[in-house]
Amino acid sequence: MSAAVPLWVEAITGLLLVASGLFSLTGAVGLIRLKDFFRRMHPATLAYTLGAWCVTLASIVFFSALEARLSLHVWVIIILLAITAPITTILLARAALFRMRRAGEDVPPPLRNGT
Amino acid sequence: MSPLLSGAIWVTLLCYAIAMTLALVRLLRGPSAQDRVLALDFMYVNSMLAMLALGIRYASDVYFEAALLIALFGFVSSSAMAKFLLRGEVIE
Numbered sequence: 001m002s003a004a005v006p007l008w009v010e011a012i013t014g015l016l017l018v019a020s021g022l023f024s025l026t027g028a029v030g031l032i033r034l035k036d037f038f039r040r041m042h043p044a045t046l047a048y049t050l051g052a053w054c055v056t057l058a059s060i061v062f063f064s065a066l067e068a069r070l071s072l073h074v075w076v077i078i079i080l081l082a083i084t085a086p087i088t089t090i091l092l093a094r095a096a097l098f099r100m101r102r103a104g105e106d107v108p109p110p111l112r113n114g115t
Numbered sequence: 116m117s118p119l120l121s122g123a124i125w126v127t128l129l130c131y132a133i134a135m136t137l138a139l140v141r142l143l144r145g146p147s148a149q150d151r152v153l154a155l156d157f158m159y160v161n162s163m164l165a166m167l168a169l170g171i172r173y174a175s176d177v178y179f180e181a182a183l184l185i186a187l188f189g190f191v192s193s194s195a196m197a198k199f200l201l202r203g204e205v206i207e
Contacts, residue, residue: 014124018126018130059171076183088193
């Protein structure tokens with residue numbers, strides 16, 4: 001198994017994986033250290049985009065080298081996350097805005113026609 | 116599997132574990148409910164990334180399907196909880 005993958009492929013895979021881990025860790029540190037909910041939404045996105053991209057590219061490189069053919073099925077994860085992460089973010093931001101307005105905190109007022 | 120790649124995967128999984136622990140602190144301590152939902156969503160994505168890293172570690176395709184399922188359930192549960200925070204009910 002190990003002889004099938006050349007060393008430079010393993011180097012690229014390892015580099016991408018460590019980069020993904022560091023992006024994810026940065027996002028978590030931001031999630032714990034920032035003051036405000038709307039500020040905390042930004043670092044969490046680091047794991048959804050850069051972390052997922054790096055680990056998916058590492059997976060594609062590794063499995064393509066292992067099976068000696070182009071193996072792109074992990075791409076589905078990125079497509080799924082690219083569709084679902086903005087929806088979740090928008091819903092959560094709207095919910096937070098709604099709840100903060102009801103609690104009387106200092107947030108932007110609603111527009112004239114609805115939210 | 117050379118020691119280079121297995122060491123890299125070890126470091127990556129350690130990073131994911133620390134990130135999930137920090138998110139768990141935010142989940143338990145978060146001042147408002149939306150903070151908790153955000154932290155839970157972050158933990159879902161982190162566990163999905165850990166599944167993909169484990170798939171590279173064991174050179175197996177089964178972990179990919181587990182990661183896909185975790186991503187799908189994470190989306191459904193996070194949007195359902197955001198809807199619950201918005202309206203007080205999930206399906207109206």
